[in-house]
Amino acid sequence: MAQDTLQRPLGAATLHAPASAAQSVAGTLRGWIFLTLVHLACLGVFFVGFSWLALGVAVAFYLLRMFGITAGYHRYFSHRAYKTSRPFQFLLALLGCAAAQQGPLWWAAHHRHHHQHSDKPEDIHSPRQRGFWHAHIAWITEDKVTETPLAKIPDFARYPELRWLNQYHMLVPVALGAVCYALGALLHLWGFDTHGMQMLIWGFFVSTVALYHGTFTINSLSHVFGSQRYSTGDYSRNNLWLALITLGEGWHNNHHYYATSARQGFYWWEIDLSYYGLWLLSKVGLVWDLKQIPAHLKARHRQI
């Protein structure tokens, strides 16, 4: 009952009149224009030059925001693989927003849909259904995924601060861009070898585009290349290289097999930097109850 009354007003927010063909094309076009501009901004490196300082900030923001996506948006908001406090939950959501991949409720709700229909015709991003390009990036621009299907995420949609952030998610990357510019300008004033525009292009745009394609490989490549340890009924794969660039998400067959595990590298040799980060956070009490795969399920390897 409580669940029902909770969902109705939230679900109602996602209802809208069916988009006309023209609206649909306009929505898709908007998505492409945004992505194209962010990519084009990276060409600014030819005008602002290079500095190790700017590259270092780009790498740092890549790693930090990838952690926001993997440990926050994915393992926490999509799969509830561990517990945390309400303030830290909000911090994880902010970190995820900084990656400019939409809000936490949007991201997690669509990801839950992917797990429900992996590689089936309903899957919103399966390279097996509509090809690599669609699974990698094109699906994001489709008008039909613009809305947040709140009914898929009532457990987090009940927090007003998350609903607010989900709606105004773009404020965070815009603020991060401003911080990058200010940081570069300040360092320039102090005599360092960088400046505002250089830091904005490298620290924000280059880092964000690298982060996009790093994250997107999990929707595209990790359903195509790699090994399959478990029978999951889909094409998910385990791939070390993808695990390295995504801080552990490349163990995607493991993940599709047991999605609520906070640890996606099931064996010690399967490097999973997001899990190591979560483990450290658990040691200082910021997160707890990190879920693990039960031993008998972990041992149930696919018979070849």
Ligand SMILES: [Zn+2]
């Ligand atoms: Zn998948």
Ligand SMILES: [Zn+2]
């Ligand atoms: Zn998942």
